[in-house]
Amino acid sequence: MSAAVKAAISIRNLSYTYMAGTPLATPALDGVSLRVNAGEIVALVGQAGAGKTTLLQVCDGLLRPPATGMVQVLGIDTAEPQALSRLRLRVGLLFQRAEAQLLERFVGDDIAFTPRQAGLPRDEVRERVRQAMQAVGLDFEEFKDRRTFNLSGGEMRKVALAGLLASRPELVLLDEPTAGLDPESRTSLLEVVRRLRDQGATIVIASSSMEDLPGLADRLIILNHGRVAAEVPGADVWRYGPLLRAQGLDLPELCSIVEHLADRGLDLQPRSLDPDGIAEAICRIWTS
Amino acid sequence: MQDLDFLRHITLGQYFPRRSVVHALDPRVKLLGVALLAAAISFNASYAANAILLAACFAIALLSLISPLYILSGLRPAIPFIVFFALIQVAFFTGPYGPTLHPRQLLHLGALVVTDSGVRLVLISVARLLELWLLTSLLTNTTPISTLAGGLESLLRPLSALGFPSHDLALVFTLALRFLPVFALELEDTMKAQISRGVQWNSGRLAFVANSRRIAALLVPLFVDALRRAEGLATAMEARCYVSRRRSIGGKGHTSLLYLRFQARDWVALAALSAFAGALILCRNAFPW
Numbered sequence: 001m002s003a004a005v006k007a008a009i010s011i012r013n014l015s016y017t018y019m020a021g022t023p024l025a026t027p028a029l030d031g032v033s034l035r036v037n038a039g040e041i042v043a044l045v046g047q048a049g050a051g052k053t054t055l056l057q058v059c060d061g062l063l064r065p066p067a068t069g070m071v072q073v074l075g076i077d078t079a080e081p082q083a084l085s086r087l088r089l090r091v092g093l094l095f096q097r098a099e100a101q102l103l104e105r106f107v108g109d110d111i112a113f114t115p116r117q118a119g120l121p122r123d124e125v126r127e128r129v130r131q132a133m134q135a136v137g138l139d140f141e142e143f144k145d146r147r148t149f150n151l152s153g154g155e156m157r158k159v160a161l162a163g164l165l166a167s168r169p170e171l172v173l174l175d176e177p178t179a180g181l182d183p184e185s186r187t188s189l190l191e192v193v194r195r196l197r198d199q200g201a202t203i204v205i206a207s208s209s210m211e212d213l214p215g216l217a218d219r220l221i222i223l224n225h226g227r228v229a230a231e232v233p234g235a236d237v238w239r240y241g242p243l244l245r246a247q248g249l250d251l252p253e254l255c256s257i258v259e260h261l262a263d264r265g266l267d268l269q270p271r272s273l274d275p276d277g278i279a280e281a282i283c284r285i286w287t288s
Numbered sequence: 289m290q291d292l293d294f295l296r297h298i299t300l301g302q303y304f305p306r307r308s309v310v311h312a313l314d315p316r317v318k319l320l321g322v323a324l325l326a327a328a329i330s331f332n333a334s335y336a337a338n339a340i341l342l343a344a345c346f347a348i349a350l351l352s353l354i355s356p357l358y359i360l361s362g363l364r365p366a367i368p369f370i371v372f373f374a375l376i377q378v379a380f381f382t383g384p385y386g387p388t389l390h391p392r393q394l395l396h397l398g399a400l401v402v403t404d405s406g407v408r409l410v411l412i413s414v415a416r417l418l419e420l421w422l423l424t425s426l427l428t429n430t431t432p433i434s435t436l437a438g439g440l441e442s443l444l445r446p447l448s449a450l451g452f453p454s455h456d457l458a459l460v461f462t463l464a465l466r467f468l469p470v471f472a473l474e475l476e477d478t479m480k481a482q483i484s485r486g487v488q489w490n491s492g493r494l495a496f497v498a499n500s501r502r503i504a505a506l507l508v509p510l511f512v513d514a515l516r517r518a519e520g521l522a523t524a525m526e527a528r529c530y531v532s533r534r535r536s537i538g539g540k541g542h543t544s545l546l547y548l549r550f551q552a553r554d555w556v557a558l559a560a561l562s563a564f565a566g567a568l569i570l571c572r573n574a575f576p577w
Contacts, residue, residue, distance in 0.1 A: 021358075022358060023304040023354065023355075023358070024302060024304065057480060060484050062480045062483060062484060085486070085488060088483070088484055088485075088486055089486060091484075093481075093484040095477070095480075095481045095484075097477060097481075099509065099512070099513065100474070100477045100478045100480075100481040100509060100513070101481035101482075101484075101485065102509060103481075103482050103485070103487070103508075103509065105508075113485055113486065114485050114486045117485070117486035117487075118486070149508065149509070149512045163485065167485075167486075
């Protein structure tokens with residue numbers, strides 16, 4: 001990997017244990033070392049309890065890493081307490097339970113929370129809120145004065161995502177962002193992620209499901225029992241079926257088709273791992 | 289940086305599996321033992337009796353193979369409040385207390401009068417708090433919640449004949465204890481989510497004063513979540529055919545996996561605890577200091 005590429009996240013030998021020093025101590029991360037380059041989309045995949053959420057929360061400085069490990073996020077060492085509030089204005093973390101993330105009574109105020117914390121002028125805050133709501137498919141006029149805690153689960157997640165977008169983060173950490181979403185909301189969320197990438201943000205997605213990831217992530221980092229078990233390039237993920245299955249994961253349907261065809265001697269070499277890319281590869285072979 | 293691993297500080301309501309004598313006891317013995325010792329703690333206001341009781345609580349913790357200091361660490365978040373109330377009591381309590389029938393002035397500074405009875409009140413109150421905290425924590429640390437509820441229901445069963453809802457009460461007790469760590473986790477989640485969005489929670493000596501203004505923003509989502517969870521739990525229980533025993537056919541709708549039967553060690557433990565607590569209650573005036 002080229003050293004010239006700036007690292008958004010750099011982690012060395014990180015271990016973390018929940019309830020450390022108690023009879024119920026539970027190790028979550030064990031000697032994790034990884035690097036996420038600026039502008040990359042990286043997926044952290046693994047079964048439940050693999051340490052994905054812990055890793056994201058360590059990156060946002062919410063969990064205190066022990067003295068042995070080193071965590072640098074956007075060039076800031078998370079062991080420095082004074083730097084953390086500055087760091088969090090540049091990092092957006094979407095929690096698995098979006099409702100935990102909402103804290104203001106009205107939708108507009110909630111989305112404006114982080115920009116206001118950053119001390120932005122009123123007009124800019126309003127503009128950011130409008131754009132963020134538009135990006136997640138919430139009508140500004142209709143939703144800005146709605147009560148946050150009366151929203152449905154899906155709407156709450158959209159508000160949480162809009163709150164993240166309004167802060168215009170350089171690093172976006174998404175914890176199981178598509179879990180429990182209906183197909184339309186899922187598509188729109190993936191669209192938001194792609195747009196964020198186009199705008200130059202670094203994105204880390206933690207997910208226990210491989211669905212949606214192959215066509216989206218540049219790299220997949222597989223976690224197993226708190227350790228990095230493997231790293232797989234997103235574009236060629238279908239070549240790693242046996243490795244993924246050994247880690248308790250499975251390829252999405254589309255990738256499985258590409259894998260099965262390759263096993264039968266037909267290497268599609270799709271441009272992208274989405275229906276469009278695969279259809280194009282089949283047509284190319286068919287016509288040649 | 290905040291230490292946002294809240295469950296580490298919740299010692300009450302957690303079950304720690306161990307192969308110890310205390311773990312093996314019948315839950316009814318533990319419940320009666322806690323009640324007897326709590327009575328002994330309430331009756332004794334002397335230093336000597338409380339030293340004995342505190343030593344007994346430490347001994348029970350050691351017999352349970354759980355560090356008493358770890359259990360006491362659960363009280364750490366309450367230290368500012370304990371110190372605050374202790375100072376108020378020391379500064380203003382002047383009446384007789386326990387064996388100190390004639391309070392002696394130790395310090396007199398304007399309206400501030402410190403007496404030996406005020407000091408006794410504070411020290412005995414702290415000792416009682418430590419003893420009760422150790423006992424109640426050990427009760428849940430050494431007994432799974434469902435077993436504890438079964439024991440409680442069994443103890444209250446004689447009252448069912450009078451229409452007392454013993455089963456329902458045991459269920460409420462189980463759920464309340466069961467959800468203590470769950471709420472700690474939810475509080476942790478909500479705080480983390482808010483901090484990640486730029487909310488500043490202070491740490492340090494007077495952090496609780498600075499943070500009190502932010503607590504409201506924390507309580508609303510927490511209560512919304514708690515009410516949703518309660519509603520979901522009630523629906524789930526109904527969907528899984530739960531009916532209150534009082535409303536079930538003939539009052540005999542429920543069976544239990546838990547089969548409680550006193551063994552020799554239970555009788556021995558109950559006798560020892562009764563003798564110990566009884567002796568301390570009867571001799572409460574015999575301690576000179």
